[in-house]
Amino acid sequence: MARILILGAGVMGTALAVPAADNGHDVLLVGTHLDGAAIAAMRRPGGVHPKLDAPLPAGVDPIDFQELRPAHFEEAAFVVIGVSSPGIAWAVTQLNDLLETPKPVAFVTKGLVRDSENLTTYAQSVPPAVGRMRDFIGIGGPCIARELANRLPTASVYACADTKVATTFARLMQTTYYRLAVTDDATGVEACAALKNFFAIGVSAMQTRFIDARRGGATRNPTAGAFNQAAREMATLCDRLGGRRDTAFDLAGIGDLHVTVGGGRNSRLGHALGQGRTVSAAMSAELVGETVEGIDTAQALSAWIPAASAGKAPQRQGFPFASAIIDAVTDDAPFRFDLSGTGLF
Amino acid sequence: MARILILGAGVMGTALAVPAADNGHDVLLVGTHLDGAAIAAMRRPGGVHPKLDAPLPAGVDPIDFQELRPAHFEEAAFVVIGVSSPGIAWAVTQLNDLLETPKPVAFVTKGLVRDSENLTTYAQSVPPAVGRMRDFIGIGGPCIARELANRLPTASVYACADTKVATTFARLMQTTYYRLAVTDDATGVEACAALKNFFAIGVSAMQTRFIDARRGGATRNPTAGAFNQAAREMATLCDRLGGRRDTAFDLAGIGDLHVTVGGGRNSRLGHALGQGRTVSAAMSAELVGETVEGIDTAQALSAWIPAASAGKAPQRQGFPFASAIIDAVTDDAPFRFDLSGTGLF
Numbered sequence: 001m002a003r004i005l006i007l008g009a010g011v012m013g014t015a016l017a018v019p020a021a022d023n024g025h026d027v028l029l030v031g032t033h034l035d036g037a038a039i040a041a042m043r044r045p046g047g048v049h050p051k052l053d054a055p056l057p058a059g060v061d062p063i064d065f066q067e068l069r070p071a072h073f074e075e076a077a078f079v080v081i082g083v084s085s086p087g088i089a090w091a092v093t094q095l096n097d098l099l100e101t102p103k104p105v106a107f108v109t110k111g112l113v114r115d116s117e118n119l120t121t122y123a124q125s126v127p128p129a130v131g132r133m134r135d136f137i138g139i140g141g142p143c144i145a146r147e148l149a150n151r152l153p154t155a156s157v158y159a160c161a162d163t164k165v166a167t168t169f170a171r172l173m174q175t176t177y178y179r180l181a182v183t184d185d186a187t188g189v190e191a192c193a194a195l196k197n198f199f200a201i202g203v204s205a206m207q208t209r210f211i212d213a214r215r216g217g218a219t220r221n222p223t224a225g226a227f228n229q230a231a232r233e234m235a236t237l238c239d240r241l242g243g244r245r246d247t248a249f250d251l252a253g254i255g256d257l258h259v260t261v262g263g264g265r266n267s268r269l270g271h272a273l274g275q276g277r278t279v280s281a282a283m284s285a286e287l288v289g290e291t292v293e294g295i296d297t298a299q300a301l302s303a304w305i306p307a308a309s310a311g312k313a314p315q316r317q318g319f320p321f322a323s324a325i326i327d328a329v330t331d332d333a334p335f336r337f338d339l340s341g342t343g344l345f
Numbered sequence: 346m347a348r349i350l351i352l353g354a355g356v357m358g359t360a361l362a363v364p365a366a367d368n369g370h371d372v373l374l375v376g377t378h379l380d381g382a383a384i385a386a387m388r389r390p391g392g393v394h395p396k397l398d399a400p401l402p403a404g405v406d407p408i409d410f411q412e413l414r415p416a417h418f419e420e421a422a423f424v425v426i427g428v429s430s431p432g433i434a435w436a437v438t439q440l441n442d443l444l445e446t447p448k449p450v451a452f453v454t455k456g457l458v459r460d461s462e463n464l465t466t467y468a469q470s471v472p473p474a475v476g477r478m479r480d481f482i483g484i485g486g487p488c489i490a491r492e493l494a495n496r497l498p499t500a501s502v503y504a505c506a507d508t509k510v511a512t513t514f515a516r517l518m519q520t521t522y523y524r525l526a527v528t529d530d531a532t533g534v535e536a537c538a539a540l541k542n543f544f545a546i547g548v549s550a551m552q553t554r555f556i557d558a559r560r561g562g563a564t565r566n567p568t569a570g571a572f573n574q575a576a577r578e579m580a581t582l583c584d585r586l587g588g589r590r591d592t593a594f595d596l597a598g599i600g601d602l603h604v605t606v607g608g609g610r611n612s613r614l615g616h617a618l619g620q621g622r623t624v625s626a627a628m629s630a631e632l633v634g635e636t637v638e639g640i641d642t643a644q645a646l647s648a649w650i651p652a653a654s655a656g657k658a659p660q661r662q663g664f665p666f667a668s669a670i671i672d673a674v675t676d677d678a679p680f681r682f683d684l685s686g687t688g689l690f
Contacts, residue, residue: 028349053559053560054559119669123508141567141570142566142570142573143566144564144565144566147557147564147565147566147567148558148566150557150558151553152555152557152564152566152567152684153551153566153567153570154566154567154570154684155566155569155570155573155574155684155687155688155690167689169688170688170689170690174688174689176683176685177683177684179570179684179685179688180688180689180690181687181688181689182689210497210498210578212492212495212497213495214398214399214495215398219489219492219497220487220489220492220603220604220607220608221487221489221492221493221497221498221499221500221604222492222497222498222499222609223603223604223607224487224500224600224603224604225487225498225499225596225599225600227502227599227600227603228486228487228500228595228596228600228603229500229594229600231594231599232595233479249576249594249599250573250576250577251570251573254572254573254576254594254599255569255570255572255573256569258565258568258569258572258573259565259566259568259569262565262568262569263565298641331579336500338521338522339498339499339500339524340521340524341524342500342524343500343515343519343524343525343526344515344519344525344526345407345511345515345516345519345525
């Protein structure tokens with residue numbers, strides 16, 4: 001049995017404690033300054049995370065980050081960073097302050113980092129920023145945290161340049177309800193994990209935008225065509241970001257896109273766009289106060305996908321769907337896409 | 346402007362007449378002996394196909410097959426076979442009787458042909474059976490007929506070993522609402538078009554089978570994991586059937602699977618299986634009298650996917666999801682799948 005340290009007691013960090021503890025490992029679940037209430041709730045007898053409503057198995061020890069010491073890292077076989085993307089810099093600081101022996105560190109945090117002309121994933125930007133990190137492991141795939149915490153069948157992928165490390169960690173974590181694949185394409189998994197939020201906005205918009213005028217109700221051809229186009233463009237973007245195309249056609253890409261279109265904040269923004277509303281209208285109404293990660297990705301991509309001409313859509317050659325999402329976000333304009341540009345002619 | 350002859354006035358054959366006629370072509374829409382009522386309805390002024398409820402454009406001439414003459418074929422630039430799979434032998438007979446000059450023939454009919462040890466697609470089995478066929482064109486992609494007939498945005502792929510032929514036909518057919526890609530992998534498109542019905546049974550079963558026990562309602566991780574596994578296994582089966590893996594990750598594969606899971610007879614059978622019922626129970630209740638094409642594909646695959654051992658699941662090495670669907674169909678047994686066998690270990 002191993003000790004696993006999870007930094008971040010949000011829904012995903014906490015959910016990962018469930019298969020780890022079910023496999024008999026000791027899990028130290030460390031709340032950030034945002035997780036105080038959740039840690040307090042989980043420390044009560046029979047306590048549950050407020051957003052997961054699943055009791056934690058014995059073997060999970062929830063603590064606040066103020067209690068965290070270098071010895072906790074020293075005892076851990078694997079460290080998992082479970083913070084959300086605004087917390088990644090804080091997590092890097094913790095690793096630099098407290099991690100004294102090089103260790104493999106797994107990340108559920110997703111995002112693209114824009115740095116003047118470059119766009120990179122955490123697989124590329126984080127390792128050089130952490131002094132004593134040994135291996136970067138990216139976690140991707142279709143995983144809604146509360147479903148994993150409730151032990152529903154869930155598939156995910158662990159990605160590390162050294163697949164032996166990913167395999168070792170996956171062996172510790174896999175259960176009958178948590179099925180793990182392994183890949184060496186950490187950059188591709190990280191790229192897809194960010195891109196799927198962005199494309200989910202567009203696919204969800206298509207679901208709402210086109211209705212059956214004669215019979216009422218939703219239609220399926222426009223959504224399926226958009227889902228397919230999202231997969232195509234995600235594969236090309238994944239490749240340009242340094243990952244592999246086939247990663248987009250597996251768990252971290254189409255698998256996670258499928259689950260993300262099914263619900264969540266990116267999907268809700270998409271439905272608002274599909275109703276003909278703008279991003280600012282949705283963000284000041286049903287999404288007020290929420291973080292919609294696909295918006296950040298749209299802004300990062302807007303400067304990075306080269307414009308084919310000075311004109312507007314389809315200005316980004318080869319990316320008609322991404323262009324439509326970027327334009328809706330950056331211009332705060334109605335979403336316009338009807339599969340135009342996806343065929344041969 | 347060209348003349349296009351569509352043999353079969355079911356929903357798909359009739360729907361294809363809409364973009365063709367919108368592009369100014371003359372369309373001869375020929376009903377089979379099953380289409381008498383539909384042809385009669387469409388011949389009335391302002392007539393509509395009973396299952397499409399969209400008026401046909403001027404330029405579509407609906408006739409009964411008894412009126413069909415060799416001259417009709419002679420005048421056509423392209424022939425489209427729009428019959429369902431039980432009608433494919435009849436359609437081949439018509440082509441042999443009436444097609445006097447070799448022509449390109451496009452097929453929307455989908456199925457796998459089992460011939461002792463071999464399993465083949467229509468792309469392989471039909472051309473040798475037709476004396477004067479020139480090019481086999483397979484039509485695939487996410488296309489619900491009545492949505493196309495109602496001019497909702499739809500993406501499809503035209504496949505022909507000679508891509509110039511597919512491109513010529515696609516240029517005749519593409520409209521602002523019907524976006525066409527072209528590929529040379531006709532075998533792959535035909536394989537995926539049959540396989541997606543089969544896999545849609547399983548993905549739909551997963552949607553129904555796993556519910557959120559604490560909050561009620563559908564879950565998403567199991568369905569997304571199953572969708573992804575379907576894509577993986579479809580790619581491998583496509584390859585073994587003589588097509589290309591990447592065809593499964595595009596319109597004819599994941600695109601069409603996406604639309605098929607959203608509704609239709611294969612999906613309804615899947616939901617019944619997800620409720621713990623058997624195929625025979627569903628076929629004698631809500632699906633009585635219906636043809637569920639995925640059942641035929643399951644039976645064709647059951648002999649063809651090699652069993653890894655004499656035991657039961659996961660007896661078909663590398664195909665845990667296909668095996669679960671095959672077992673439910675061929676044993677008339679409850680559907681059992683929980684993503685087991687999809688991970689590394």
